[in-house]
Amino acid sequence: MTPSSRRGRQLAEIEAEAERGDVLRALDLAREHLTEFPDDADVRELAALLVAHDNR
């Protein structure tokens, strides 16, 4: 089911990208997301994980 809020939909999109293996895109989107929703702990946590996996 698609989340009803834009915030929820963005989280879902970031997770989907991460699952698909496009870590870079997922991370960039997470950063964008956090500029708008800085208090989103879920995305912050996900971003931290992604950074850990980002070898660049």
Added chain:
Amino acid sequence: MRVGLLGAIRVDDGDDAVDVPGAKQRALLALLAVNAGTVVSDGRVLDELWGDALPDNPANALQKRVSELRKLLGADRVIRRGEGYVLEIPRHAVDSLDFEDRVAVARTAEQLSAALALWRGPALAELADLPFARAEAARLEELRWAALEDRVEADLELGRHHELSGELPTLVKEQPLRERLRCQLMLALYRSGRQAEALRTYSEGREVLAEELGLDPGPQLRAMEFAILEQDPSLALPDVATAGNLPAPVTTFVGREAELRAVADRLEGHRLVTLTGPGGAGKTRLALEVARGLVATTADGVWLAELAPSSDPRTVAATVAVAVGAGEKGDDPVTPLERTIARLRARQAVVVLDNCEHVIDAAADVASAVLAACPDVRIIATSREPLGIAAEAQVPVPALGADDAARLFAERAEAVRPDFDVDVDTAADVARLCEQLDGLPLAIELAAARVKALPVGQIVARLQDRFRLLSGGARDAAARHRTLRAAVEWSYDLLFDEERTAFRQLAVFPGSFDLEAAEAVCVAAGIDAVDVIDLVGHLVDKSLVVTDGSRYRMLETLRQFGVDRLEAAGELRSATQAHAEHFISLGHAAGPHLTTATQVTWLDRLDREVDNMRAALGWVVDDDPVRAMAVLGAITLWMWPRGYREEARSLIDTALRRAPDISGVARCRALRCASHFGNGVERDRRRHRADERTAEALALAETLGDEEELAGCQRQHAITLVRRASYTGDLSVLHEAGELVARSEATFARLGQMWGQAIAVVVEVFVALAAGDLPRAERLCDQGWPLAVASGERFVIERILFVRALAAKVRGDVDGAIELHEQALAVSRELGFPEGIAVHRSQIEALAATSRTGDGASASLSPDESFVMGATQVAAGRAAWNAGDLDRAEALYREALAVYDAAGMRRARASVMESLAQLRG
């Protein structure tokens, strides 16, 4: 040969100036010169020169003076004609007439200064004992002061208040009772930061007025004092861009000093400079910046014509015409290009043709024609390729230099992240990034917009991935194009899905759009309406959409990318449809307002959406011609006054061709609408077609049982009959016209539709005028006036004021006529109705000239306005004839003749000639 009256009276034969000997000889020269080209009777000469102290043999004395004058000027200059003499020299050879003519047409401070420089001293001072010379001197002196005030006004507009603060006190001392001059001094002092002196100037003025005239200061002076006390913002120097239509910049302009100089230099020697370069190179921004720099020195304005929304080369000329303020006027078959040229021919102007590449041939044609016909016009074009015409100088827009590129990045980055600073750590990254982006301003802006979420180092890393495939090869335009494309794609790929969807949908707008329209197209693509404002905001933050605070738009390069993506996503058709639906709804929503007091707000709103309306109408004509007719019917009262008639005509014709089988009310409306736009055209073919269409509509309406539609058809057919009468002279059709429109009025009255009733009365007024019954026309005006005012719709108000003004004029009430024309002019301006503006302006000028010299000028007007004027004169002529005043009747007929002559209305002219012949017989 020049005669000088503005100072010591003298004659200048080209080599040197000769003072004229002898008081009587000077007086005779002055009298003939102020009347140059017209005969001054012997009686008047004797009277003006000798008054009661006539010489013993007046004829001899007069002949002697004439003979002396001939020796001085040449025998062929002072001609005996009838019972008097005429000085045969052109008006400009008499300095006082030259002055008057120059002032009448002067628009700039420089032109007014040049006219004022003709004065060498007090006019006709040596003849102060002669009444005619005293009166003429006083008149000229008043004109001089008025011209001086106009010049000061122009100087104030140019920001010359410091210079004026020095000059004006002397002038005010000389003419302490001239309130306008004192106001100007107050304003100049205020703008120079000398508020206390400005207020003191007011108090001095109040005292002088009280002492000398026992009067209080007039409203203008009091308003100025009040405004200064309040520090009213309206007193500030207006934007220099008063002439022209350049938009205010929304971001700072960085660097490009060398290019600004280069373009300005090329414009010195070339009248067409084309800025070339790939998309995103910053051509538009540079052109606008150069253009802004030219505003202060370009007397008649700098005009921007945005060609990006013109997908059809045929609309290029119309876009340029509207941009330079030469929208359609009248129905004469003048093309947009001809109107543009007529507007610019005698003007000093700069035209910016932006984004020419997709309509390059049409843009080149317009540019060559304008340059050939308008000697003081310069053109700055922006295009990916040159226009390829002889007069063109090209300035390729290069990449930004490393320093400018870094500055641009830093400024734009700071806008999204105020704490952003280029320090030793980031400087190298920024430099590398700008190099990667080929110094392309748009690419740099897109990258900078990302610093909110991504550190510069990360942006560099991401872009490096993208550009790996692009590296190598010459850094030519094609390479820069690839770089930009990659930067745009990168920026687009970094968007969330919903943002991408929104971005694609917004590319459907050919020009600018508001949030409501954005919502409409985004919602159709599945986006939640409440999210649109945020999504558009994010796109603005990411520099993919720009805004001036109220409306949004995409840079053309980004829009093209967006359209490509829209097509690739298979959404082009649905987005185009959603866009069209929104603007068709806007058209229908506007319709009812266009006949009420809120009409101006809606006209302006539709004007702002003209690119969108054009696209929507084009789509609906193809998709569903019946719907197209309905919406065109709803916005007729926008397209008619605001000058989109040719487009409306062509759309309706296309719709009627595509849906030949429509029937019922829809067909009626379409035919009525077609007739509206086809009417008023002098070309017989078009008029006949309009006649046929209203006749068909009326016949159809009579079978349908829709009262309102029938009443509309009756009115429209009555209009075509009145026009037929005025063009053919066949008055027999007026009876039918009168009956039809009376029925229309009665229906609208019963339905309680004030505007319908008011416009029907206006048509009845024209029926009465065409029938030569001025008293009835005036009575109908009185009857229609309260309805017109209550409806609030400007067109009916303007038409009634027009007829009342003409009636006042034929009664000889010049002041009343001017007042009414002025009211009608103000209403026409609100309406943006070009024929109204033209007719009232020319009438005010002619009436003012009549009150000064007894002779009015007749300007060339459109057939409808000419008909109303001519018919009023003829009706008044007939009334004078019936009353036995044959001289007055003849004068009125002759005025009608002049009006019809100027409009080229041959049949109406012939009918007046016939009346004149009968009158004399």
